[in-house]
Amino acid sequence: MPVRFELQTTDATGARAGLLHTRRGPVATPVFMPVATHATIRGMDPSEVWATGARVLLANTYHLMLRPGAEVFRRFGGIHRFMQWDGGILTDSGGYQIFSLPEDREITEKGAHFRSFYDNSRQLLSPETSIAMQQAIGSDIMMVLDVCIDSTTDEAGTRGAMERTHRWALRSLAAKQAEDTGQALFAIVQGGVFEHLRDESVAYLTQHPFEGFAIGGLAVGESKEHLHAMTERAAARLPREKPRYLMGVGTPTDLLECVRRGVDMFDCIIPTKMAQQGYAYTFQGLVRVTRQVFRLSEEPLDATCDCAVCQRFSRGYLQHLMRGGHHQGARLLAVHNVRHYQMLTARMREAILAGTFDALYRQLKDAYANTSLR
Amino acid sequence: MPVRFELQTTDATGARAGLLHTRRGPVATPVFMPVATHATIRGMDPSEVWATGARVLLANTYHLMLRPGAEVFRRFGGIHRFMQWDGGILTDSGGYQIFSLPEDREITEKGAHFRSFYDNSRQLLSPETSIAMQQAIGSDIMMVLDVCIDSTTDEAGTRGAMERTHRWALRSLAAKQAEDTGQALFAIVQGGVFEHLRDESVAYLTQHPFEGFAIGGLAVGESKEHLHAMTERAAARLPREKPRYLMGVGTPTDLLECVRRGVDMFDCIIPTKMAQQGYAYTFQGLVRVTRQVFRLSEEPLDATCDCAVCQRFSRGYLQHLMRGGHHQGARLLAVHNVRHYQMLTARMREAILAGTFDALYRQLKDAYANTSLR
Numbered sequence: 086m087p088v089r090f091e092l093q094t095t096d097a098t099g100a101r102a103g104l105l106h107t108r109r110g111p112v113a114t115p116v117f118m119p120v121a122t123h124a125t126i127r128g129m130d131p132s133e134v135w136a137t138g139a140r141v142l143l144a145n146t147y148h149l150m151l152r153p154g155a156e157v158f159r160r161f162g163g164i165h166r167f168m169q170w171d172g173g174i175l176t177d178s179g180g181y182q183i184f185s186l187p188e189d190r191e192i193t194e195k196g197a198h199f200r201s202f203y204d205n206s207r208q209l210l211s212p213e214t215s216i217a218m219q220q221a222i223g224s225d226i227m228m229v230l231d232v233c234i235d236s237t238t239d240e241a242g243t244r245g246a247m248e249r250t251h252r253w254a255l256r257s258l259a260a261k262q263a264e265d266t267g268q269a270l271f272a273i274v275q276g277g278v279f280e281h282l283r284d285e286s287v288a289y290l291t292q293h294p295f296e297g298f299a300i301g302g303l304a305v306g307e308s309k310e311h312l313h314a315m316t317e318r319a320a321a322r323l324p325r326e327k328p329r330y331l332m333g334v335g336t337p338t339d340l341l342e343c344v345r346r347g348v349d350m351f352d353c354i355i356p357t358k359m360a361q362q363g364y365a366y367t368f369q370g371l372v373r374v375t376r377q378v379f380r381l382s383e384e385p386l387d388a389t390c391d392c393a394v395c396q397r398f399s400r401g402y403l404q405h406l407m408r409g410g411h412h413q414g415a416r417l418l419a420v421h422n423v424r425h426y427q428m429l430t431a432r433m434r435e436a437i438l439a440g441t442f443d444a445l446y447r448q449l450k451d452a453y454a455n456t457s458l459r
Numbered sequence: 460m461p462v463r464f465e466l467q468t469t470d471a472t473g474a475r476a477g478l479l480h481t482r483r484g485p486v487a488t489p490v491f492m493p494v495a496t497h498a499t500i501r502g503m504d505p506s507e508v509w510a511t512g513a514r515v516l517l518a519n520t521y522h523l524m525l526r527p528g529a530e531v532f533r534r535f536g537g538i539h540r541f542m543q544w545d546g547g548i549l550t551d552s553g554g555y556q557i558f559s560l561p562e563d564r565e566i567t568e569k570g571a572h573f574r575s576f577y578d579n580s581r582q583l584l585s586p587e588t589s590i591a592m593q594q595a596i597g598s599d600i601m602m603v604l605d606v607c608i609d610s611t612t613d614e615a616g617t618r619g620a621m622e623r624t625h626r627w628a629l630r631s632l633a634a635k636q637a638e639d640t641g642q643a644l645f646a647i648v649q650g651g652v653f654e655h656l657r658d659e660s661v662a663y664l665t666q667h668p669f670e671g672f673a674i675g676g677l678a679v680g681e682s683k684e685h686l687h688a689m690t691e692r693a694a695a696r697l698p699r700e701k702p703r704y705l706m707g708v709g710t711p712t713d714l715l716e717c718v719r720r721g722v723d724m725f726d727c728i729i730p731t732k733m734a735q736q737g738y739a740y741t742f743q744g745l746v747r748v749t750r751q752v753f754r755l756s757e758e759p760l761d762a763t764c765d766c767a768v769c770q771r772f773s774r775g776y777l778q779h780l781m782r783g784g785h786h787q788g789a790r791l792l793a794v795h796n797v798r799h800y801q802m803l804t805a806r807m808r809e810a811i812l813a814g815t816f817d818a819l820y821r822q823l824k825d826a827y828a829n830t831s832l833r
Binding site for chain 1: 542791
């Protein structure tokens, strides 16, 4: 088994703690995977990312197939050596990027035909080419190519996308099985905001030997209610013994909510994106560093944080960097935010194992809702 | 004495090796000071800068008086704590920045009147306010406010600027002596491209108790011949027992040339600026990382370099980052280039002490002239 999930406990709320055993070592869940789309986390050194406690990163097949391309990964023997990251890597398949492509893409049963943003070359991203690219990248966990749709798509359109996603999932599985590279493959549950379609998608995909299941097609514009309802519904029907990954989610509050609904794995650009905008997550609430009131502040972002930034730098200095537009500002905030997410998942895990998750959930939900620091 | 210069040896070419004893510890010379204009080195963490071997940074009074302002430095007890840098800091006085200001500045005998770029507030940078700001910043070495001019200025204009620079130097010295903060003060030799004015400037300034002397008004558009001739002339007349600092210079080749002419200290934005443009200095020549030929290269930038980048990353990966416009690319090249400058000054120092500087000079001059890697 390329990955094996060891469920350690499920608490009364449905929150789970486990260990995802990968070929790069065990990963404690719930886990948050920082996003390294282009084989780099915005301005962060791999050693800094490792120091935050992150042990799995997400990289993107669509972006990496266009640049630097499969040939480079084959030469380097994979992404780990290329970017000097010893932890795990999960590659998204490119399904979401196809969905966001400009007009001149053409999506057929075969796959997505489009032109490269860089050199206008013709490209095909199909279940088979996505797996081949993910094999070249050498990620530890591959994702099936799925059909993403807008959350406002009607039932017939949603069903069509879901059914194609299922066919593509089986083609991805066949492509993976044709060559044993030791990589895991996760399927992606679709079905939009329709409960019975989500149920159908789970029922279909779980008949096949995927190593894990993602909940896809969320965090694409639907309401928080739909996000929570669909997550809860899918998680409740997914097999206990396989990891559950909610793609593209989310804020710390979203993590609290969705861990509570039985999700084990997350990825999101929010911690680094918010850093660029001058925001730091803390266990006392969201801090907008550029607030005038912090100009003379000698305090760290979060006195309870053990990150490399809070150990050294003040809000006053970070404000100086952000106001001056110095990259170092967003960089330092990103280091802090990525560490914050790791501390959050570690705290949730500890609480789940100790049977105190519900109390932590209530405490942190209130803290994150604190707007006095913004 | 806030700083004391210990001249260890002067070789046959005129190159000097010494120790600049500062309140932050001894600094081996020749020394290159990376530029932290705004109390940050472009995207580099202070710990990364320290790891390059750099022990003194240059910060800028003009920029720091406008943002974050003296009040912030007073609150933090100085720039070292503010930016978390334990090494030395030399502050430039703002003379060069006044000279580059847009039209609505007014320079009188009192100082430079201008409006803040940020909030349009009226500002005065005079010898006295520059010293007061440098005292608030708490640098280890302060510079006098000088009058910079274009290198094409005629003799009368150059003389006028030089004489005002001298009067301002004495006012700076008086302002410094009015309050003993333990900071050193360096004077700045002016005189444009006129040998007799340079001589006069050296003769005048060296009568006063400055802890060191800078050669100013160069690297502002004059030819390399003038740069070398004026440097050589000033250095030959400056007292042996005081450190000599050539402001704003230069490329590795400039450092070779000017160390040979008796200069001890340098600062320049070139290593970080070139990094942004995708260039890496190596002991085999200048490498343009984005060259197609490096796409699949698993080689480090410089196999003889011990920097944190060359120990881990390939030209292929750095090209990927640079072509994608990822800040991490310029950041990593900057780490390499800053370390390269430190290795260069260390190699020069070692050779000067060993009596082999001339051979090193010839070898490296040829290496840097190698254009096959560009």
